Amino acid sequence: xxxxxxxxxxxxxxxxxxxxxxxxxxxxxxxxxxxxxxxxxxxxxxxxxxxxxxxxxxxxxxxxxxxxxxxxxxxxxxxxxxxxxxxxxxxxxxxxxxxxxxxxxxxxxxxxxx
Amino acid sequence: xxxxxxxxxxxxxxxxxxxxxxxxxxxxxxxxxxxxxxxxxxxxxxxxxxxxxxxxxxxxxxxxxxxxxxxxxxxxxxxxxxxxxxxxxxxxxxxxxxxxxxxxxxxxxxxxxxx
Numbered sequence: 001x002x003x004x005x006x007x008x009x010x011x012x013x014x015x016x017x018x019x020x021x022x023x024x025x026x027x028x029x030x031x032x033x034x035x036x037x038x039x040x041x042x043x044x045x046x047x048x049x050x051x052x053x054x055x056x057x058x059x060x061x062x063x064x065x066x067x068x069x070x071x072x073x074x075x076x077x078x079x080x081x082x083x084x085x086x087x088x089x090x091x092x093x094x095x096x097x098x099x100x101x102x103x104x105x106x107x108x109x110x111x112x113x114x
Numbered sequence: 115x116x117x118x119x120x121x122x123x124x125x126x127x128x129x130x131x132x133x134x135x136x137x138x139x140x141x142x143x144x145x146x147x148x149x150x151x152x153x154x155x156x157x158x159x160x161x162x163x164x165x166x167x168x169x170x171x172x173x174x175x176x177x178x179x180x181x182x183x184x185x186x187x188x189x190x191x192x193x194x195x196x197x198x199x200x201x202x203x204x205x206x207x208x209x210x211x212x213x214x215x216x217x218x219x220x221x222x223x224x225x226x227x228x229x
Contacts, residue, residue, distance in 0.1 A: 011120035018160075032217060034217070034218070043207070043220060043221075043222045044158075044207070045224050046218075046222045049217055051217070088155075090157060094218075099163075099207075099211045100146065101148040101160050101163055102148070102158075102160075102209065102218055103160065104157045104158045104159075104160075105157060105211070106156070106157045107156070107157045109155075
């Protein structure tokens with residue numbers, strides 16, 4: 001079975017600091033990879049996704065992620081965080097075949113302090 | 115873009131009663147929908163995969179008789195929490211594969227509180 005690991009449970013950063021959130025998955029086949037954000041009291045919002053092609057993916061709000069197949073990783077990065085980035089971030093994976101569900105990591109809470 | 119409408123957005127019910135949550139794909143056909151459950155400050159846990167015209171596939175540990183799923187059409191899946199108990203209180207979210215830009219579209223979720 002697939003599994004997704006997000007190693008950072010809670011990250012606290014000052015504004016303008018750089019961010020990197022780790023995500024590793026266990027499935028050995030072809031995968032589709034996603035990062036979602038959930039702001040307090042709101043539903044999930046897609047930040048970015050990787051299906052194929054360039055392993056460096058750029059998403060909304062200045063976020064990017066790099067797919068490293070050899071490391072089974074899809075880490076999320078942002079060069080300079082803002083207070084408004086305070087939220088819960090979820091990495092998700094699915095097999096690249098048919099109508100398979102997304103499997104989510106446990107999430108990383110990001111707190112950005114002014 | 116693809117839109118999934120989930121209703122109700124919140125519901126309070128008494129213990130022992132049943133609650134039905136609807137999930138509709140508004141502008142695309144969804145042969146498969148997924149139901150997740152999210153506890154406060156935790157991740158989304160897949161409960162079941164809902165298939166149009168056939169039985170749902172439940173994840174290990176999810177009681178199929180308690181969480182009834184019906185996917186009678188290509189645009190509607192329902193989750194009924196039967197004989198609800200306070201421990202069923204949670205945030206329930208549906209999702210569908212939209213085969214478009216985002217890949218997966220999520221409903222806005224239903225917050226269930228059982229008192």
